[in-house]
Amino acid sequence: NAGVMQNPRHLVRRRGQEARLRCSPMKGHSHVYWYRQLPEEGLKFMVYLQKENIIDESGMPKERFSAEFPKEGPSILRIQQVVRGDSAAYFCASSPRAREDEQYFGPGTRLTVT
Amino acid sequence: AQKITQTQPGMFVQEKEAVTLDCTYDTSDQSYGLFWYKQPSSGEMIFLIYQGSYDEQNATEGRYSLNFQKARKSANLVISASQLGDSAMYFCAMSRVGGYNKLIFGAGTRLAVHP
Numbered sequence: 001n002a003g004v005m006q007n008p009r010h011l012v013r014r015r016g017q018e019a020r021l022r023c024s025p026m027k028g029h030s031h032v033y034w035y036r037q038l039p040e041e042g043l044k045f046m047v048y049l050q051k052e053n054i055i056d057e058s059g060m061p062k063e064r065f066s067a068e069f070p071k072e073g074p075s076i077l078r079i080q081q082v083v084r085g086d087s088a089a090y091f092c093a094s095s096p097r098a099r100e101d102e103q104y105f106g107p108g109t110r111l112t113v114t
Numbered sequence: 115a116q117k118i119t120q121t122q123p124g125m126f127v128q129e130k131e132a133v134t135l136d137c138t139y140d141t142s143d144q145s146y147g148l149f150w151y152k153q154p155s156s157g158e159m160i161f162l163i164y165q166g167s168y169d170e171q172n173a174t175e176g177r178y179s180l181n182f183q184k185a186r187k188s189a190n191l192v193i194s195a196s197q198l199g200d201s202a203m204y205f206c207a208m209s210r211v212g213g214y215n216k217l218i219f220g221a222g223t224r225l226a227v228h229p
Contacts, residue, residue: 033215042118042205042219043159056216091159095215103215105151105159 002026004094004106012112013082021077021109025094032075033103034067037089049075082113116141118206118220126226127196134181135191135223137206143167146208148189149217150180153203162204165189193225201227 005024013019025032030051035043036059048056049069060067064082069075079086092106117140127133139148150162165173165180173180181190189208193200203224207217 031214033217035217035219042221043207043217045216045218048214048216055214089157093159093215093217103217104161107158110157 004029004092004104006090006092006106006109008109009107010110010112012114014114015083016081019079019082019086019111021079021090021092021111023075023077023092023094023106025075025092026096026104029094029096029104031095031097032069033093033095034075034077035091035093037091037108039088043091046077079111082111084113087111087113116143116146116208116210116218118208118218120206120220120223122223123221124224124226126228127193129198129227129229130195132192132194133196133225135193135204135206135225137189137191137220139187139189139206139208141187141208143210146210148180148182149207149209150178150189150191151205151207152200153205153222155202159205163191196227198227198229201225 032049034046037043046059047067064080066078089108089110091108093103095102119138146167148165152160163173163175163178163180165182172182177194179192203222205222206220209217
């Protein structure tokens with residue numbers, strides 16, 4: 001059973017461009033979480049999605065950031081008009097159900113904004 | 115609101131010795147879960163151990179054990195017989211039991227294992 005997959009692993013964008021980060025959860029997992037890790041900090045929750053639904057987006061910046069988890073295909077975290085402060089590692093995690101003791105992380109996408 | 119505090123930015127330990135990484139938490143929830151993750155220099159997040167707030171026994175996973183003191187709201191990670199490969203960042207996190215698995219992370223502790 002393949003683990004959580006994220007691509008790309010590294011992404012470089014110029015200020016003002018768009019960044020699209022993809023997350024393929026483990027097989028059979030319908031719950032996806034996105035976290036952001038700024039340099040030298042812990043992970044911060046951004047958004048929680050179930051298939052086709054955003055359940056909790058309390059950690060998402062109000063502007064430029066959006067997330068989706070369509071019926072078919074990976075979950076996408078989209079950052080429009082990136083700024084230098086968006087440079088961070090973005091982690092996706094998945095779980096088979098909304099249980100508190102199971103969450104599997106992907107390897108992360110390192111976004112660098114130049 | 116939930117909060118995790120890790121007061122040790124950096125720790126070092128001699129190979130083969132035990133080390134304790136501190137974690138205190140704050141929550142008004144009656145039921146919650148506590149996690150420890152390891153992040154090596156390669157960057158991935160590796161799950162180490164989980165403790166539920168109603169678990170009567172401290173969790174153990176191989177060389178990892180969680181020293182859970184509910185009254186003191188602490189969930190320290192103990193690594194026995196340290197190995198060079200244990201050098202990494204370690205994060206403590208918590209979630210609500212009964213809800214979805216939104217994790218709140220501490221700032222982390224960087225552990226260096228010396229030969």
